[in-house]
Amino acid sequence: MRIFQILFILMSFAFSNLQSQTNQDSLFIRRIFDQALTDSRCYEVLEHLCTKIPARLSGSVGAAKAVDYMFQVLKEEKFDSTFLQEVMVPHWVRGSICKVNVNQKGVEPKSLVACALGGSVGGKANANVVEVQQFEELDKLGEAGIKGKIVFFSRPMEPRHIHTFEAYGGCVDQRWAGPSKAAKYGAVATLVRSVSLREDSYPHTGAMGYDSLYPKIPALAISTSDATWLSKNLKRNPQLRVALESDSRTLPDTLSHNVVTQMRGSISTKEFIITGGHLDAWDNGQGAHDDGAGCVQSMEALRILSKLGYIPKHNIRAVLFMNEENGLRGGKRYAELADSLKEKHIIAIESDRGGFSPRGFYIDSDEPSNISRIAKYRSLLEPYGLHDFKKGGGGSDISPLKKQGTLCLGFIPDSQRYFDLHHAASDTFDKINKRELELGAASIAAMIYLLDTYSE
Amino acid sequence: MRIFQILFILMSFAFSNLQSQTNQDSLFIRRIFDQALTDSRCYEVLEHLCTKIPARLSGSVGAAKAVDYMFQVLKEEKFDSTFLQEVMVPHWVRGSICKVNVNQKGVEPKSLVACALGGSVGGKANANVVEVQQFEELDKLGEAGIKGKIVFFSRPMEPRHIHTFEAYGGCVDQRWAGPSKAAKYGAVATLVRSVSLREDSYPHTGAMGYDSLYPKIPALAISTSDATWLSKNLKRNPQLRVALESDSRTLPDTLSHNVVTQMRGSISTKEFIITGGHLDAWDNGQGAHDDGAGCVQSMEALRILSKLGYIPKHNIRAVLFMNEENGLRGGKRYAELADSLKEKHIIAIESDRGGFSPRGFYIDSDEPSNISRIAKYRSLLEPYGLHDFKKGGGGSDISPLKKQGTLCLGFIPDSQRYFDLHHAASDTFDKINKRELELGAASIAAMIYLLDTYSE
Numbered sequence: 001m002r003i004f005q006i007l008f009i010l011m012s013f014a015f016s017n018l019q020s021q022t023n024q025d026s027l028f029i030r031r032i033f034d035q036a037l038t039d040s041r042c043y044e045v046l047e048h049l050c051t052k053i054p055a056r057l058s059g060s061v062g063a064a065k066a067v068d069y070m071f072q073v074l075k076e077e078k079f080d081s082t083f084l085q086e087v088m089v090p091h092w093v094r095g096s097i098c099k100v101n102v103n104q105k106g107v108e109p110k111s112l113v114a115c116a117l118g119g120s121v122g123g124k125a126n127a128n129v130v131e132v133q134q135f136e137e138l139d140k141l142g143e144a145g146i147k148g149k150i151v152f153f154s155r156p157m158e159p160r161h162i163h164t165f166e167a168y169g170g171c172v173d174q175r176w177a178g179p180s181k182a183a184k185y186g187a188v189a190t191l192v193r194s195v196s197l198r199e200d201s202y203p204h205t206g207a208m209g210y211d212s213l214y215p216k217i218p219a220l221a222i223s224t225s226d227a228t229w230l231s232k233n234l235k236r237n238p239q240l241r242v243a244l245e246s247d248s249r250t251l252p253d254t255l256s257h258n259v260v261t262q263m264r265g266s267i268s269t270k271e272f273i274i275t276g277g278h279l280d281a282w283d284n285g286q287g288a289h290d291d292g293a294g295c296v297q298s299m300e301a302l303r304i305l306s307k308l309g310y311i312p313k314h315n316i317r318a319v320l321f322m323n324e325e326n327g328l329r330g331g332k333r334y335a336e337l338a339d340s341l342k343e344k345h346i347i348a349i350e351s352d353r354g355g356f357s358p359r360g361f362y363i364d365s366d367e368p369s370n371i372s373r374i375a376k377y378r379s380l381l382e383p384y385g386l387h388d389f390k391k392g393g394g395g396s397d398i399s400p401l402k403k404q405g406t407l408c409l410g411f412i413p414d415s416q417r418y419f420d421l422h423h424a425a426s427d428t429f430d431k432i433n434k435r436e437l438e439l440g441a442a443s444i445a446a447m448i449y450l451l452d453t454y455s456e
Numbered sequence: 457m458r459i460f461q462i463l464f465i466l467m468s469f470a471f472s473n474l475q476s477q478t479n480q481d482s483l484f485i486r487r488i489f490d491q492a493l494t495d496s497r498c499y500e501v502l503e504h505l506c507t508k509i510p511a512r513l514s515g516s517v518g519a520a521k522a523v524d525y526m527f528q529v530l531k532e533e534k535f536d537s538t539f540l541q542e543v544m545v546p547h548w549v550r551g552s553i554c555k556v557n558v559n560q561k562g563v564e565p566k567s568l569v570a571c572a573l574g575g576s577v578g579g580k581a582n583a584n585v586v587e588v589q590q591f592e593e594l595d596k597l598g599e600a601g602i603k604g605k606i607v608f609f610s611r612p613m614e615p616r617h618i619h620t621f622e623a624y625g626g627c628v629d630q631r632w633a634g635p636s637k638a639a640k641y642g643a644v645a646t647l648v649r650s651v652s653l654r655e656d657s658y659p660h661t662g663a664m665g666y667d668s669l670y671p672k673i674p675a676l677a678i679s680t681s682d683a684t685w686l687s688k689n690l691k692r693n694p695q696l697r698v699a700l701e702s703d704s705r706t707l708p709d710t711l712s713h714n715v716v717t718q719m720r721g722s723i724s725t726k727e728f729i730i731t732g733g734h735l736d737a738w739d740n741g742q743g744a745h746d747d748g749a750g751c752v753q754s755m756e757a758l759r760i761l762s763k764l765g766y767i768p769k770h771n772i773r774a775v776l777f778m779n780e781e782n783g784l785r786g787g788k789r790y791a792e793l794a795d796s797l798k799e800k801h802i803i804a805i806e807s808d809r810g811g812f813s814p815r816g817f818y819i820d821s822d823e824p825s826n827i828s829r830i831a832k833y834r835s836l837l838e839p840y841g842l843h844d845f846k847k848g849g850g851g852s853d854i855s856p857l858k859k860q861g862t863l864c865l866g867f868i869p870d871s872q873r874y875f876d877l878h879h880a881a882s883d884t885f886d887k888i889n890k891r892e893l894e895l896g897a898a899s900i901a902a903m904i905y906l907l908d909t910y911s912e
Contacts, residue, residue: 033616033618034616037615037616038615038616159493159494159891160489160490160493160494162489162839162840162841162895164891197891198890357813357870357872359841382843383618384618385618385815385870387838387843414813414841414870416813416889416891416892416895417889417892420889433872433873433876434654435615435620435653435872436872436873439618439872
């Protein structure tokens with residue numbers, strides 16, 4: 001027998017083994033989706049979480065109840081272990097006063113729909129308004145143009161981005177850093193156009209942070225339609241005055257918890273693959289898409305594998321992080337504990353972009369080999385609508401794990417509707433489609449299966 | 457110079473031409489999406505159509521008003537010509553009575569939420585109920601088991617299909633053909649489980665057709681949750697009686713219209729590329745996704761190309777068909793006229809699967825070369841979320857054109873939410889996301905641009 005005949009036979013053998021493994025994977029992934037679409041629990045758990053325990057901001061009664069409830073749900077599922085991780089979290093409260101009024105001779109009185117930004121101090125102001133879209137404009141205006149005034153950041157989200165998270169990225173600096181940038185020149189308060197692509201009457205909250213160099217001034221968001229109104233009326237009447245008041249404040253840090261559940265690995269017992277979402281949610285809504293969806297999908301991903309009798313090689317965890325919205329303390333604490341317990345996390349997946357129809361996964365790596373390693377699963381996942389496998393952010397909660405070399409993945413659902421609801425009172429359970437939620441859970445379970453099977 | 461050097465230079469030249477054409481296409485498609493996302497009219501037109509002119513069933517006042525309104529909208533856009541095509545359509549009316557009651561000793565009285573199926577005769581029945589999931593069961597039961605009874609078709613949609621239209625295809629025979637299949641064995645009426653994947657309290661209507669061999673009996677749909685209730689209670693109490701009544705009826709055919717608008721071709725003036733949706737909608741809702749969305753996307757696709765100053769090679773039309781829901785007379789009439797006027801339709805695109813996030817296009821052809829011809833545009837369209845280019849149905853309204861050899865394409869949006877709303881009172885404007893609608897219009901415009909540019 002000639003050498004190339006032997007080689008050919010060996011190659012055929014290897015190829016047929018590869019084929020049969022691929023067929024096996026394909027069949028198992030089909031079973032994952034069947035399980036999710038016929039016998040899932042995520043939708044009913046999310047309904048309870050949203051409608052019975054809305055307003056789960058860190059430090060609140062809602063957050064504590066959500067920890068208890070999800071701990072109970074995960075215990076009922078009888079995974080190998082379910083436990084809490086203690087973590088001290090910030091405790092900001094909105095208070096009960098939030099007024100933004102235009103009340104001036106010659107202008108029809110109007111109340112703007114507003115909400116305090118998370119972390120903002122309370123306070124009062126009654127002053128002229130100066131509108132800016134870029135931070136550079138503040139530098140040009142200087143103290144002469146800003147001192148004693150309310151700065152209004154009005155840069156809208158750029159609608160031309162197809163992926164709306166890119167539009168969010170181009171806007172959110174106004175909300176986060178705007179207040180101190182304005183305080184630097186003597187502003188007395190800031191208003192920001194809600195970071196939403198939809199023109200409507202919901203104010204969207206979200207975290208802001210003060211630069212310790214400058215005075216802390218009240219920072220509020222107004223609805224997109226009121227922001228449009230304000231811009232138009234400032235053009236007509238640059239001397240327009242706004243009176244605002246808020247009594248939001250920060251209380252002492254509070255003890256809270258991450259909720260963790262685990263399927264034990266059968267081979268690599270010191271290595272971990274985790275999937276997670278965050279259990280805290282802003283106090284103005286139900287946190288259905290942000291991020292109740294990610295929590296119940298993480299729970300369901302493990303439930304699917306467990307129901308199918310899957311024995312993982314690595315330890316597999318669902319982690320419900322506390323305090324993603326205004327501090328990331330849960331994510332940091334989780335990574336600290338992982339380091340100190342020498343738990344090597346090889347993969348972390350986060351679902352925190354809403355519970356919409358699945359599109360793919362971001363791979364948080366500059367290493368082309370990491371991208372191609374995940375992208376090679378594309379043909380197995382395309383039948384389920386997953387086409388996007390590309391470089392991108394994994395998720396805030398899992399990002400502290402990157403220090404220990406964890407490869408972080410971010411689940412990508414369809415992004416068109418997310419910012420309509422994000423951080424607003426409209427992020428409610430009725431916006432969730434059961435099948436979309438289930439397909440997301442199945443997508444994550446399928447990715448865990450592939451990574452568990454093929455990671456050394 | 458050697459021959460292969462010459463060949464190499466020629467090939468490089470050809471390749472660089474190809475490259476530059478691809479770059480040009482890529483840039484123009486980017487402009488199409490920019491236009492759609494920043495300056496579209498489809499959302500506001502759809503809002504008017506849904507909220508001011510709901511219930512646009514063929515023959516109704518709503519349908520006539522919708523024709524007038526959309527004709528006016530298209531005239532305002534100043535395309536090269538806008539005109540109506542006369543078509544006689546069926547005129548079925550629901551009437552004002554629709555009752556399905558369980559009222560029997562030992563069972564708590566219950567009214568089931570129901571609606572007559574389109575085309576059903578009215579009538580009364582008070583009888584035992586026999587539940588079946590497959591037509592074969594009727595043959596087994598025969599007259600002995602069916603005569604004098606109400607047949608209840610309860611086969612649910614199969615949730616394991618990823619594309620929900622496949623689940624619809626596996627169920628809708630009960631609604632369309634069930635009544636006559638049951639009448640064959642002497643049934644006095646039929647009930648059908650609403651063809652929806654969602655368990656809720658909306659009844660979903662839709663067309664049914666009688667087989668002229670058998671008596672016409674009343675045919676009604678009940679909500680999915682009432683269908684589940686009825687199945688459960690029939691198991692407990694097989695002698696359960698249901699009293700039903702409906703006064704739906706068919707009036708004489710009525711004159712109605714297709715609405716057509718056109719951009720004149722600059723080169724192939726006898727050849728046509730059309731995109732369309734249907735203007736009629738069931739009388740119980742606003743017809744937002746089915747198919748107001750398809751109508752305004754067709755209008756917007758031409759508007760985008762026109763706003764960008766695009767001069768088409770072929771004639772390009774948007775066609776708003778009348779009577780897709782219960783007769784297809786508009787689609788048939790359009791094809792007849794095209795034949796008689798010798799208007800060669802090379803391509804027809806239909807958007808009639810909802811206004812959700814775009815996913816791709818079905819190609820209605822058994823010819824692999826037709827599939828690959830369209831699929832080769834994939835790389836240009838993937839940046840916009842369009843990945844699915846595969847064999848599948850084009851659309852009902854354009855299907856009569858297939859006789860003249862037209863290649864029919866069906867726009868594919870995300871399918872998860874469609875059957876929750878389909879033919880129900882819940883198909884309302886608030887379920888439309890502006891960006892998803894606009895991205896669909898841009899997807900269709902991009903496909904028209906590519907086909908117009910590259911079709912000989």
